[in-house]
Amino acid sequence: MSDIKKVLIIGGGIGGLSAAIALRKAGVAVDIVEISPQAKVFHVGIVVQANCIRAMAQLGIADAAVAAGFPYKGLRICNQQGEVKVELSGARLAGEQYPANLGLTRPALHQVLLDAVTASGAHLRLGLTFSNIEQSADNVSVQFTDGSRGDYDLVVGAxxxxxxxxxxxxxxxxxxxxxxxxxWRYNLPRPKDLLWSHMFEGKAGGKAGYTPLTEDSLYILSVFEEPGNPFFDPDTLAAEFRQRLEGYGGLVPELSAQITDNRKVVYRPLEALLMPAPWYRGRVLLIGDAAHATTPHMGQGAAQAVEDAVVLGELCGAELTLAQVLDGFMQRRFERCKFINQGSVQIGEWEQRPTQDADFAGLMKRMIDVVAQPL
Ligand SMILES: Cc1cc2nc3c(=O)[nH]c(=O)nc-3n(C[C@H](O)[C@H](O)[C@H](O)COP(=O)(O)OP(=O)(O)OC[C@H]3O[C@@H](n4cnc5c(N)ncnc54)[C@H](O)[C@@H]3O)c2cc1C
Known part of the structure; x- marks a missing residue:
């Protein structure tokens, strides 16, 4: 085991809960504080690719995740009319017993993570955050918003x-x-013969698509340019979404007609951030979106957060000093996260300002190769 015996994780989302599981497996004592008073998350869909399933297998949660989700066959990249141009099925990186692609609802994934955190013996406190972080050569001392205090070898900002x-x-x-x-996203019933995720390219400004999510549901999405980052009146969201879906083929017209409830439309402006290396100062390390938030173009945000957790757990379980753990983490994580971050932003750029060399399918194929590499 490394010099890191006791860790505080700030943030109980996908990365923080995964890190808690990974660190407990390495024998590290773990406290987690989550600002939300309830262990609840948005009811949106999440796409989980083979490298994420492999990372979940390393955490021991892949069976539960697969049981809670819907394995689908892969991604079909289509032209605007719906003609299939490329099929990317991905490799079964976690072993033949696991699928290469999985649709999940975010609450289902959260429950899988929470169950494993509880079983791991990590100490999760809800409705709590930090008010001060003070570092010394020997430890990091954290003041919490309920007046309590704790001393740790490492704080993980998740x-x-x-x-x-x-x-x-x-x-x-x-x-x-x-x-x-x-x-733009909306959950709808899944036609029983829909077994592939579909993405329709070719309309200036963005794309549309749909992905199986559970046995009974799918989500339809559109990624579209939104000049000036406008605010949308909540009473207009369904009409705004339907408008962005105009002109696409496949199942889009029949699914679009079912987008009628403004309250069920989930809209998010896309933002990205890549912290320069290193993602630590002293004894505080950032993981997940805190260090490398990406757009959804490659469907890799959650996967990269779970991979961060796996690598941190492996390093903390080895006979290493604090400095070796932190340097080793950056060596194994920075380039991969940078590729995902920059590649995702690049696809969004091509959609907004098409160029001759724009190659969505080529970049997605490269991404599949990059994330297939061992962690
Ligand atoms: C609508 C939507 C759909 C997405 N779909 C996909 C997808 O299909 N596939 C995919 O791979 N990725 C997807 N992503 C991205 C993915 O959700 C993120 O990349 C991933 O959740 C990052 O994990 P994280 O733990 O770093 O952050 P989060 O999951 O955001 O967790 C951060 C946690 O920290 C807590 N917190 C915040 N501030 C504090 C504080 N001060 N103190 C304590 N706790 C705090 C939050 O409440 C939250 O629980 C999607 C994102 C969105 C918004």
Whole structure:
């Protein structure tokens, strides 16, 4: 085991809960604080690719995740009319017994993670955050908002894209940037013969698609340019979404007609952030979206957060010093996360400002090769 015996994780989302599981497997004592008073997350869909399933297998949660989700066959990239141009099925990186692609609802994934955290013996406190972080050569001392205090060997900032740990430790200069597009999503019943995720390219400004999510549901999405990052009146969301879906083939017209409830439309402006290396200062390390928030173009945000967790757990379980753990983490994580971050932003750029060399399918194939590499 490394010099790191006791860790505080700030943020109980996908990365933070995964890190808790990984660190407990390495024998590290773990506290987690999550600002939300309830262990609840948005009811949106999440696409989980083979490298994420492999990372979940390393955490021991892949069976539960697969049981909670819907394995689908892969991604079909289509032209605007719906003609299939490329099929990417991915490799079964976690072994033949696991699928290469999995649709999940976010609440289902959260429950899988929470169950494993509870079983691991990590100490999760909800409705709590930090008010001060003080570092010395020997430890890091954290003051919590309920007045309590704790001393740790390492603090992991897993508090998402708007990370307060990041601004507290690194300053205000690193902020997520709006990329010019927004993503629209809506859950609908899944036609029983829909077994592939479909993405339709070719309309200026963005794309549309749909993905199986569970036995009974799918989600339809559009990623589209939203100049000036506008605010949308909540009473217009369904009509705005349907408008962005005009002109596409496949199942889009029949699915689009079912988008009628404004409250069920999930709209998010797209933002990205890549912290320069290293993602640590002293004894505080950022993981997940806090360090490398990406757009959904490659479907890799969650996967990269879970991979961060696996690598951190492996390093903390080895006979290493604090410095070796942190340097080793950056060596194994920076380039891969940078590729995902920059590749995702690049696809969004091509959608907004098409160029001769724009090659969505080529870049997605490269991504599949990159993430197939061992962690
Ligand atoms: C609508 C939507 C759809 C997405 N779909 C996909 C997808 O299909 N596939 C995919 O791979 N990725 C997807 N992503 C991206 C993915 O969700 C993120 O990359 C991933 O959740 C990052 O994990 P994280 O733990 O770093 O951050 P999060 O999951 O955001 O977790 C951060 C946690 O920190 C907590 N927190 C925040 N501030 C504090 C604080 N000060 N103190 C304590 N706790 C705090 C938050 O409440 C939250 O629980 C999607 C994102 C969105 C918004």
């Amino acid at each position: 508090d998402g894209v708007y990370s307060k740990v990041r601004t507290t430790v690194f300053g205000e200069q690193y902020t997520p940037q709006f990329t010019g597009q927004g993503v």
